[in-house]
Amino acid sequence: MKHLKYMTLMLFFICGISSCSEDSMDDRSIFTGTEQQKKEFDNWLLKNYVYPYNIDFKYRLEDHESDHDYNLVPSEYGKSVAIAKLVKFLWIDSYIEVMDDNSEFICTYGPKMIHLVGSPAYEEGQITLGTAEGGLKVTLYNVNNLDPKNPVIEDLNFWYFKTMHHEFSHILHQTIEFPQEFYEISTGKYLGSGWVNVTDEAALKRGFITPYGGSEVHEDFAETIANYVTHDAAWWNKQIIIAGDGATYIQQKLELARTYMQETWNINLDSLRDIVQRRSSEVLDLDLENLND
Numbered sequence: 001m002k003h004l005k006y007m008t009l010m011l012f013f014i015c016g017i018s019s020c021s022e023d024s025m026d027d028r029s030i031f032t033g034t035e036q037q038k039k040e041f042d043n044w045l046l047k048n049y050v051y052p053y054n055i056d057f058k059y060r061l062e063d064h065e066s067d068h069d070y071n072l073v074p075s076e077y078g079k080s081v082a083i084a085k086l087v088k089f090l091w092i093d094s095y096i097e098v099m100d101d102n103s104e105f106i107c108t109y110g111p112k113m114i115h116l117v118g119s120p121a122y123e124e125g126q127i128t129l130g131t132a133e134g135g136l137k138v139t140l141y142n143v144n145n146l147d148p149k150n151p152v153i154e155d156l157n158f159w160y161f162k163t164m165h166h167e168f169s170h171i172l173h174q175t176i177e178f179p180q181e182f183y184e185i186s187t188g189k190y191l192g193s194g195w196v197n198v199t200d201e202a203a204l205k206r207g208f209i210t211p212y213g214g215s216e217v218h219e220d221f222a223e224t225i226a227n228y229v230t231h232d233a234a235w236w237n238k239q240i241i242i243a244g245d246g247a248t249y250i251q252q253k254l255e256l257a258r259t260y261m262q263e264t265w266n267i268n269l270d271s272l273r274d275i276v277q278r279r280s281s282e283v284l285d286l287d288l289e290n291l292n293d
């Protein structure tokens, strides 16, 4: 992760793309697991993703599911098992918990497919963290970077869970639009692709929680929610202090997102954050290597 720090500004999401690929599969055993392992994993996925939530969890890199602009590597078998358990524990179960054990919400609005890619997707000096296509499919990259024996929650959030919350926020606002007031807070300040030239601090001072949030209003909304739930109060407060005059705008956006989530989806954003934070602290106790539950 160290070498990635200087590239932070270049990290982004791609939302609403369509894709195809001519990448070839790597069938070394470290990637694919044994036939017996795959069978057990496929059964586990049926029980934990397909039947309860109607989510197809694709851990095999499939040509037609990968963007042909990148040179991609499949996710290793053991890493795929770990990320499948983590996505369920940190993301799916967090929403189910905040909705009082009601799984219908995820069933209806959750992505229909989660697709894993082992490598990051590099292109012209930029790294894609995740992609979502019309709310149907979320792709998580760099899965092979995960260490199932020693998961670091900051890395997990950085690579996978901020992506999951970000993309899911898009699914929600594409289903029912957030209020017009959100558009008005930073109207005229969105930079489009110029966001890559903005530092974290400058973005905060301009009223955006991240530089990428300053690219476009829907990205701003998704970044506000994703960063709020994947960080604790101390982190958020620190950003607010750094923001100075920009703090008012960030807090207004948070307040509108909070009201929207409550009134539109019956989700208390603060409860969701508490749940996500509590579960994040429990990650080290999870068995990410065995499919015993």
Ligand SMILES: [Zn+2]
Residues within 6 Å of the ligand: 013, 014, 015, 166, 167, 170, 218, 219, 222
């Ligand atoms: Zn986005």
